[in-house]
Amino acid sequence: METRFLETFLTVVESGSISEGARRSNLTPAGVTQRLRALEAEIGVPLLVRAGRGVTATRAGSRVAERARPLLRACRDLTAGLDDDVLAGELRLGAVTTAAIGLLPDLMVALRAGHPGIEIRLHPGRSNELYAKVLDAELDAAMIVQPGFGVPKTCGWLGIRAxxxxxxxxxxxxxxxxxxxxxxxxxxxxxxxxxxxxxxxxxxxxxxxxxxxxxxxxxxxxxxxxxxxxxxxxxxxxxxxxxxxxxxxxxxxxxxxPLRHVGLLWQRASVRIGIINAVVEQFAAPA
Missing domain, CATH: 3.40.190.10 (Periplasmic binding protein-like II)
Known part of the structure; x- marks a missing residue:
């Protein structure tokens, strides 16, 4: 089974639209449809059904999506951190809108210059949503507003802007x-x-x-x-x-x-801790 097809399926489920799933996956709608048909043929049941102008998962599709998420995370983690001399791989980074526009671009330029093998996959959202996704290991790190309560000891926090x-x-x-x-x-x-x-x-x-x-x-x-x-x-x-x-x-x-503190939250035990540390060092470095 092609993991790329599962990723495309999850993107369509999360976006609720084949056209939006195609945009997020950098594919044509026809290419997305072809992948979905191949996946349904391999699994043997319909995974999506029309819902108004969009699509939604069938009952079987919801079960496949639920099982596919941890499977795809494990596949991405399989090769992370194997080469201690080279920082490379994907970083799933969440960011609130103001951080994505005002803070993230300079970081991405600096990372590309120092570590061209790092690929950042950006996930926008609200702070509370991104916070939960970091704790659930759906994201490796997130640039969010500091919560009004203490973060768990399993997480790291770096203040970036007050x-x-x-x-x-x-x-x-x-x-x-x-x-x-x-x-x-x-x-x-x-x-x-x-x-x-x-x-x-x-x-x-x-x-x-x-x-x-x-x-x-x-x-x-x-x-x-x-x-x-x-x-x-x-x-x-x-x-x-x-x-x-x-x-x-x-x-x-x-x-x-009062101050709104914007910073970086991450899981200390992440398999991508080397890449996360590079991001932390970049933000902690003097401007």
Missing amino acids: EPLIVLVPDRLRGADPFAVLAAEPFIRYDERSWGGKLAGDYLRARRIRPREIFELETLDAIAVLVNKGLGVSLVPDWAPPWPSGLSLARLPVPGA
Whole structure:
């Protein structure tokens, strides 16, 4: 059985679409369909069924997916770390959006220069989701917001960036009092399902500030665009650039602002610990 076909099948199941699975696998939809048909023919049962405009796993397909995930992880781990003199192999790295855009590109350039055999497979997501995937060994490491609780001793943590909360306002409000702004202007809330959004929500509650909320958004870039349009203000971490271009915004410092800490989480016992250590060393090195 071709492990590549199983990987393609899992990608389609996770994305819910053959076209999206093809994009993620760098294949054509026809190529993906051919692999899926070959896999179904070998296993002997249908694995996928149409669901609206997408696809979903059949009952048998769900069982195959459940068994295939640890099998594929074991296959990838088979050759990891065999050559102590050469760092090479795949690193399954999760990253929140701001880290993927603002922190990860420089890391990838540096790793490619020093260790061309390392291949990073990026998995975007929320901090809480990526945290769970590292603990379950679905990811080797993740660039996430530091949780509000201690990480297990089986994991390593390296702080990379500390981001104070700021009140983000249109440029016309530059220099205004941040508390007056939060009390008077329409408020765009940073979704509290994210750990950064929860940090902002906790700060507002501790200060007994009840802004006039009009929107709640998960993406910081989208919040910045709406603030630029004059639709409201927001309390957000001062995240790593680049920010959306062409915006006229001002950042108002917040008294007693807590920090959103962004860092790297990894499993200490990972078979890819050599590659992970190279990433840790790169982030820990002086700029």
